[in-house]
Amino acid sequence: MNKKFYLCIISVVVIIVIGVILVLTGTIDDNATVDSASWETKELVGVKFKLPPKYAMGTLISGNTVNGKFTGNCYQSQNGDFFIYIFQSKENSSNWNKELKEHMNNDTNSIQIIEINKKEIKIFKGNDGYSTGFFKVKNDKICIKWKGDFNNNIKEIINNLFTLNS
Structure with a gap:
């Protein structure tokens, strides 16, 4: 049970770190679908x-x-x-x-x-x-x-x- 819990926590941390890196480098923002109406x-x-x-x-x-x-x-x-x-x-x-x-x-x-x-x-x-x-x-x-x-x-x-x- 403890192994599964730690594996879930590590997986969540890895996903968050990847998301932060993508946001900071502008990858998510610049390559997202663009709505230029505003x-x-x-x-x-x-x-x-x-x-x-x-x-x-x-x-x-x-x-x-x-x-x-x-x-x-x-x-x-x-x-x-x-x-x-x-x-x-x-x-x-x-x-x-x-x-x-x-x-x-x-x-x-x-x-x-x-x-x-x-x-x-x-x-x-x-x-x-x-x-x-x-x-x-x-x-x-x-x-x-x-x-x-x-x-x-x-x-x-x-x-x-x-x-x-x-």
């Missing part, structure tokens, strides 16, 4: 997107210039762990194409191609811990960058970009 909707240069609470506090930057080059329009989360870049003009499109080629030609990046709303999304995982996704919504070229791996929250952000701007 997410905050933002708009930048006519493009709407929804963000979960962890990315909702941030800055909209229109007409951003870096090193003398117009880089486009950007949303940056407060913690600097999530970005959306929107490229609309011809100059911006060439910047988007250049960024995409740099990611594709970087031997240290891993690439994953997924399909959302019948659109191809190219996702690159860099050695810096950030992932970057490239795709088009209507006539706009979009680049999103986030800390970590591809997960259901990122998938839903991309899905909302398509549905809100169809």
Whole structure:
């Protein structure tokens, strides 16, 4: 009887420890089914997107210039762990194409191609811990960058970009 009791206690402790590890690493949260109904909707240069609470506090930057080059329009989360870049003009499109080629030609990046709303999304995982996704919504070229791996929250952000701007 004592062996069964101790075995049950050990089993419960192991399950609790695994659950705590999954919660602390974000595995449960980021890979759970996502309901974006309560997410905050933002708009930048006519493009709407929804963000979960962890990315909702941030800055909209229109007409951003870096090193003398117009880089486009950007949303940056407060913690600097999530970005959306929107490229609309011809100059911006060439910047988007250049960024995409740099990611594709970087031997240290891993690439994953997924399909959302019948659109191809190219996702690159860099050695810096950030992932970057490239795709088009209507006539706009979009680049999103986030800390970590591809997960259901990122998938839903991309899905909302398509549905809100169809």
